[in-house]
Amino acid sequence: MILTLTPNPAVDVTLVTEHVDRGASRSIETALRRAGGKGVNVSRVLAQQGVPTHAVLPVGRDDEAWFRADLATVPHTLVVCEAPTRHSYAIVETGEDTTSMLNESGSARGAREWDDLLTALHGPVRRADVLVASGSLPPGAPTGTLQALTVLGRAAGVPVVLDVAGAHLLAAADAGADVLKPNRDELVAALGEVDPLDGARALQRRGARLVVVSLGADGMLLVPVHGDPVHARLPAPLHGNPTGAGDAAVAAVASLVRGRDVASLDHEDLTAVARRAVAWSAAAVLSPWAGSLGGDPAALEHDVVLGARPATSGPPDARPVP
Incomplete structure (x- = not known):
């Protein structure tokens, strides 16, 4: 079972229109509302693909029933x-053919609520094969949160996969996360590194193990601590809604590292992870909302191209895939 934690979940609202008339009024179809947040999206994708999962998340008292x-x-x-x-x-x-995101930062939570959230993980983690913590942390989150999660996963003997950004990305590396999944922009923001391989190596020097870097239209770069990096991409970028594509990639990675010692993954293992991560990420682009896959993910895996290390930036007209 893959256990996911969403520290800062959201009510995801998707509004679809042909175009936005700034400063004007426009009628649209009824908005789609779904329980979201990156960890929730990971669990949704896993459940859709028949992979056992369990999602843990804090919610407001008035939002519990919904x-x-x-x-x-x-x-x-x-x-x-x-x-x-x-x-x-x-x-x-x-x-x-664009998607714009507006994200509330979330409300601060009390110390007891953080304790309750970590306590809620103690039972499920004993049955888990992987612990995933994914998404933003709300304002005022305790500085030791990611360290506590990593310790919890290590005590349970399961790999810890973290998908966080900013200062939390550095904290996740310092905590010794088994897998980190930043995108290229998050690497630049956190480290000032332009080259994705250099950024991944910088995170590993801080303590991270496998680093999976989303490269937009250029696919993904998997950087192990030992051995050669693996780069994977589709022959051409897909068009659609990229919101949640990175979450699908995390779900793919978690599905193939569960119960494994990440350091023991060989080149063949990493290639399989790279293929699935790119394919599921691309399939998420084909779905109208985050937390689900469209198209045929298995067929997309066969289309994935493995090649040399990518350039530091994609073509200017490329649409993002992960």
Whole structure:
């Protein structure tokens, strides 16, 4: 079972329109609302693909019933908090083939609520093959949160996969995460590194093990501590909604490292992880909302191209895949 933690979940609202008339009014179809947040999206993708999963997330007291109903198909544990759950808004312009995101930062949570959240992991982690913590942390999150999660996973004997950004990305590396999944922009923001391989190596010098870098239209770069990096991409970028494509990649990675010592993965193992991560990420682009895959992920795996190390930036007209 793959256990996911979403420290800062959201009510994901997707608005679809041909284009946005700035400063004007426009009628649209009814907005789609789903329980979201990166860890929730990971669990949704895994459940869709038949991989056992369990999602743990804090929610506002007034949002509990709605989240429980919306996550009916995903095994989950809700930790009820006083502050309301944040919202995120995806504005999909079909005429422009663009998606814009507006994300609330979320509300601060009390020390006891953080304790309750970590306590909620103790039972499920004993049955887990992987512990995934994914997404932003709300304002005021304890500085030792990622360290505590890594210690919890290590004590349970399972790999810890972390998908966080900014200062939390550096903290995750310092905590010795088994897998880190930044994208290229997050590497630059956290480290000032332009080259993705250099950025991955910098995270490993801080303590991270396998680093999986999303490169947009250029695919993904998997950098092990020992051995050669693996670069994988599709022959051409896909068009659609990229919101959640990185979460699908995390789900793919977690599905293939569960119960494994990440340091023991050989080149063949890494190649399999790279193929699935690119394929699931691309399939997520073909879905209209985050947390699901469209198209045929298995067929996309066969289309993945393995090649030399990528350039530091993609072509200027490329659409993002992961």
